[in-house]
Amino acid sequence: MTEFIQLLISGLATGSIYALAAIGFTLLWQASQTINFAQGEFVMLPAFFVLAGMHFLGLGFGPAILLALVASLLILGLTFKRVIIDPLLPHGVLPVVIATIALGILMKESVKQFYSAEAQPFPALFSERTITVLGAVVSVQDIAVLLISLSAVGLLQFFLTGTKTGRCMQATAQNPAVAEILGVNVKRMILYTFLINAALALLASVLISPIYLAKFNNGETLGLIAFIAAIVGGFNQIRGAIAGGLLIGVIDNLAAAYVSAQYRSAIPLILLIIIILIRPQGLLGKAEGRTV
Amino acid sequence: MNRRYFLALTAGAAFAMVAAAPFAATAADPIKIANVIELSGAGATVGTNWRDGLTLAFEEINAAGGLLGQSVEVLNYDTQTDAPTSRAMVQKAIDDGAYVILGPIYSGTVKVNMLVAQQNGVPQLTGAEAPFITGMGNPYIFRTSFGAQQSMPKLAKYLSEKAGTKTVAVAWSNDDFGKGGRDSFVAEMEKHGIQVVADISSEVGQADFAADVVKLKGSGAEAIFVYLHEEESARLLKEIRKQDVKQAIFGETTLMNQKVIDLAGDAVNGVRGHVGLTADAPVPGIEDFVKKFEAKYKYKPDHNAIKAYTGAYAVKFVTNKIGKADRQAFADALHNLTITPAEEPGILMETSWDDKGEINRESFLVEVVDGKQKVIETLPKL
Amino acid sequence: MNARANFLAILAAVAVLAVLPSSLSTYSVYVLCSWMVFSIAAMGLNLTLGFAGQVSLAQAAFMGIGAYTTALMTMAGIPWPLAMIAAAVECFLIGLVLGYPALRVQHHFLAFVTLAFNALVFLVLRNEEWLTGGTYGVVGIPRPSVLGFSTNQQTGFYYVVFGFFLVLSAVLYGILRSPWGRAFQALRENPIRANSLGVDIRRMTLLAFAIGSAYGGIAGGLLGQLVQFIDPNSFTLTISLKVLLMVIVGGAGYFFGPYLGALLVILMPEFLRFTEGYYLMLYALLVIVLMISCPKGLLGIVDRIKLSIKLRQNPSATAWEQGK
Incomplete structure (x- = not known):
């Protein structure tokens, strides 16, 4: 039982970071039918903004994070939308897929070339002190990561349903044409979505890097897992992405411990196929009328 | 008649030029060393270390007058940590006239491209550690570190x-x-x-x-x-x-x-x-190497950088020893050879190769104490 | 278009490819072989993607299945033509089994299912060591011998690959010219109308996916013989994305798109080699720029130029052309 709780809590902490990355997928999909194959690299890069701020500009950890936030919003939000997505969207999903794959390579190679090919230690936001819960050893960091991710998601949900701008964004996501008629500034709403995605990527990056370390090719694994989490949970719902992320985090640990270490990453994949076959909209997703 | 004579003369002259070209080339061209290595894909980190170690070594060698009075040109080929690409790159290196091939590190890619090097009789110094590398009876393959x-x-x-x-x-x-x-x-x-x-x-x-x-x-x-x-x-x-x-x-x-x-x-x-081989080894040569490497590349080398560096100096030592850039002579000379730091400082530690290309050096038992490697025991060569 | 000029151009290209190896280095011949192998894989994906409009992210998995099937069978002493046929049939059947349920749910779900399938195939190839040699792969795959001639030399094997390349191109051309293939194009241009005309979309798409997968299997079989070594890393999702890149960069839905795309993707590192460590960055940048400036791929550019020439010559009769 202790073992099980240990695996569950660790899985939830890791899963909450997958969830942050997965939400990005669903946000961009909802707002602009963009499948971002560089999402993993979006989570990898901000950690290097922070490190560059600390090592090259001599900033403290806090100011470096602020700098990274600005850089993320500008590069991963604004520039990404204006330069790559806007011109490509009218041509359907495929050119976007190819362009974001290439973008992922570009980001990865730039970090390798201009920063380092080596993994970098990253300062921890929270103490690595451990406490014992029901016999399981849990670090303060794990709990903080879980709480921060969940409250970020809660805030986002509140913003989307509780504020005027948020509701306009949702209207845009559901039906851009109608939203436009109703006087919503659709373009601006889509831009907000991209900015939120960039900020979430930064958050995920800062939370995961102390545990996962910062390395140029971290996005490869992370992006795939976030993608699977988004599909399993429901590609068009934020709460689906959270459920998917947490579920994958936990299942991965349980599979490794109780099924097979060699096939641990097969279990989420099999789950993905089963879900698509019996519930294509994902666990918590809504059936989509729109044809792609 | 005149015309036929003219044609024959032209053909003869053309043939002579083509035939002479390779000889003219060897005198003027630098000696080509092929670095076939993982610069992208899963092996990018170890490959980058290797490349930097190798580049450092050959820059030093060139600064000190090169090999046999000729300068050395290092050609880098990215295997992308992919077996088909690595085979293609070894083939390309051979077509480009490589004298010796260094790399790659990932055992799976070495498994396929060492056959190509063998077919063409080109010596290859690999960073791979899987046991089978030296177990296949290939007379052109040499390790730069211990096999597992x-x-x-x-x-x-x-x-x-x-x-x-x-x-x-x-x-x-x-x-x-x-x-x-x-x-x-x-x-x-x-x-x-x-x-x-x-x-x-x-x-x-x-x-x-x-x-x-x-x-x-x-x-x-x-x-x-x-x-x-x-x-x-x-x-x-x-x-x-x-x-x-x-x-x-x-x-x-x-x-x-x-x-x-x-x-x-x-x-x-x-x-x-x-x-086996570590940047923290209490060996003067390695300590110097690490200093030079850190000054140039701003990061701490891992054992792959040392493998490439010592591999490059093995190439230098053997080539000077045989007195010509000859592939077969190189492979023959490196078998059953011991190089000491006294003879060649760039080898860093006394190193021997056996008849299969397997390597032998001193190694260390260590314990990490207060964030530092402490050597408990130095193990002699086998 | 002028059919005869096209035919002559193709004939000339085939003739050039037939005599080319004699004047090239071993490495260049190897590169040409891998171009043709990847063209075959990309042709298959183009059928699925360009003509049936479905994204498959498992072409590398089918190449892997084909490569291991061919390698293990020939190494067990089974004649290579049989092994190749077995690989193609196996991939065709797996394509049917995988595609049937996935296409039931339509949209982008085939992409998701094939993505998961590719990752699963990798795990099986790596973990089932008793069969596949696991992470160490299979070494020493024999090259086929044709009519008693060994093809261990690169040039000999080139003609084997070239033969497959020609035959499979011709087969694909035949498929697209058949009534069935024409129905496809109708389907791509207007699914609703095609459906109302009695075209069974799902069955056609499924068949296209299965045939495309069989092409992947054959390409894999050839790749194994070309490299004479296979390991699970050669058949990861990354390779599937690379094949997808070839199809889209060349121009999805154009018959010659895959050839051009594969050529570009395989040769680009060659041309960018002088940039040393920056070549992958440049490569990625070029792809992004190409996508932005011409999302329909390189042959899309050609079409656009043709169209604008036509417009200049005859500005009145082109609304229909533009719509197309």
Whole structure:
């Protein structure tokens, strides 16, 4: 039982970071039918903004994070939308897929070339002190990561349903044409979505890097897992992405411990196929009328 | 008649020029060394280390007058850590007229491209550590570091004789690096009568090691042997400390690497193991090399950088010894050869190659104390 | 278009490819072989993607299945033509089994299912060591011998690959010209109308996916013989994305798109080699720029130029052309 709780809590902490990355997928999909194959690299890069701020500009950890936030919003939000997505969207999903794959390579190679090919230690936001819960050893960091991710998601949900701008964004996501008629500034709403995605990527990056370390090719694994989490949970719902992320985090640990270490990453994949076959909209997703 | 004569003359002149061209080229052209290495894909980190070590060595060699009075041109070929590409790159290197090939490191890619080098009679100094490399009777392949089947016995001996271990759990990386080490280690354990009670693989790039550590902890093994890449080693060690695992932790080369210590901090303290070639070795030559490397590239080299550096100096030593840039003579000369730092300082430590291309050097048993490798024992050459 | 000029151009290209190896280095011949192998894989994906409009991210998995099937069978002493046929049939059947349920749910779900399938195939190839040699792969795959001639030399094997390349191109051309293939194009241009005309969309798409997968299997079989070594890393999702890149960069839905795309993707590192460590960055940048400036791929550019020439010559009769 202790073992099980240990695996569950660790899985939830890791899963909450997958969830942050997965939400990005669903946000961009909802707002602009963009499948971002560089999402993993979006989570990898901000950690290097922070490190560059600390090592090259001599900033403290806090100011470096602020700098990274600005850089993320500008590069991963604004520039990404204006330069790559806007011109490509009218041509359907495929050119976007190819362009974001290439973008992922570009980001990865730039970090390798201009920063380092080596993994970098990253300062921890929270103490690595451990406490014992029901016999399981849990670090303060794990709990903080879980709480921060969940409250970020809660805030986002509140913003989307509780504020005027948020509701306009949702209207845009559901039906851009109608939203436009109703006087919503659709373009601006889509831009907000991209900015939120960039900020979430930064958050995920800062939370995961102390545990996962910062390395140029971290996005490869992370992006795939976030993608699977988004599909399993429901590609068009934020709460689906959270459920998917947490579920994958936990299942991965349980599979490794109780099924097979060699096939641990097969279990989420099999789950993905089963879900698509019996519930294509994902666990918590809504059936989509729109044809792609 | 006139016309036919003219044609024959032209043809003759053209033929003479074509035939003469290669000779003219050898006198003017630099000696070409091919560096076929992982510069992108999964092996990019180790490949980058290797390339930088190699570049440093040949820059020094060129600054000191080159090889046999000719300068050396290093051609870099990216294998993309992909077997078909690596085969193509070795072929290209040979077409480009490479004298010697250095690299690659990933055993799977070496398995295929060493056959191409062999067919063309080009000597190849590889960074691969899987046992089969030197077991295929290829007279052109040479290692730059221990094969796993050489380093594991040293560790096994320590585990059974010094540490008195009876049961062990193995955590390994599920790729050709980890699998090669794991297979050699398990075979050694059988020889020494040590029981392997848990055999746990993990994925490259894995984020969460909670399940692995739960299993290691619950295995009841007296000792844990870890054979993972640097980042995964760091993540696993952090999780091991978090879950307060009491067993002794052992590793081979990578686990006690400075990189792992930088990444995992205190979590590495107390880890013991065998180290083949390391930037932290208490050897004057290696200490100098690390200083030069850090000054030039602003990061700490791993053992792959040292492998490439010493490999380059082996090329220099052997070429000067045979007095010509001849592939067959090179391969013949490097077999059963010992190079000492007195003869060639760039070799860093006394190194011998046997008739199969297998390498032999001193190595170290170390323990990590306060974030530093401490050498417990220097193991003599086999 | 002028059919005769096209035919002559193709004939000339075939003739050039037939005599080319004699004047090239071993490496260049190897590169040409891998171009043709990847063209075959990309042709198959183009059928699925360009003509049936479905994204498959498992072409590398089918190449892997084909490569291991061919390698293990020939190494067990089974004649290579049989092994190749077995690989193609196996991939065709797996394509049917995988595609049937996935296409039931339509949209982008075939992409997701094939993505998961590719990752699963990798795990099986790596973990089932008793069969596949695991992470160490299979070494020493024999090159086929044709009519008693060994093809261990690069040039000999080139003609084997070239033969497959020609035959499979012709087969694909035949498929697209058949009534069935024409129905496809109708389907791509207007699914609703095609459906109302009695075209069974799902069955056609499924068949296209299965045939495309069989092409992947054959390409894999050839790749194994070309490299004479296979390991799971050669058949990861990354390679599937690379094949997808070839199809899209060349121009999805154009018959010659895959050839051009594969040529570009395989040769680009060659041309960018002088940039040393920056070549992958440049490569990625070029792909992004190409996508932005011409999302329909390189042959899309050609079409656009043709169209604008036509417009200039005859500005009145082109609304229909533009719509197309």
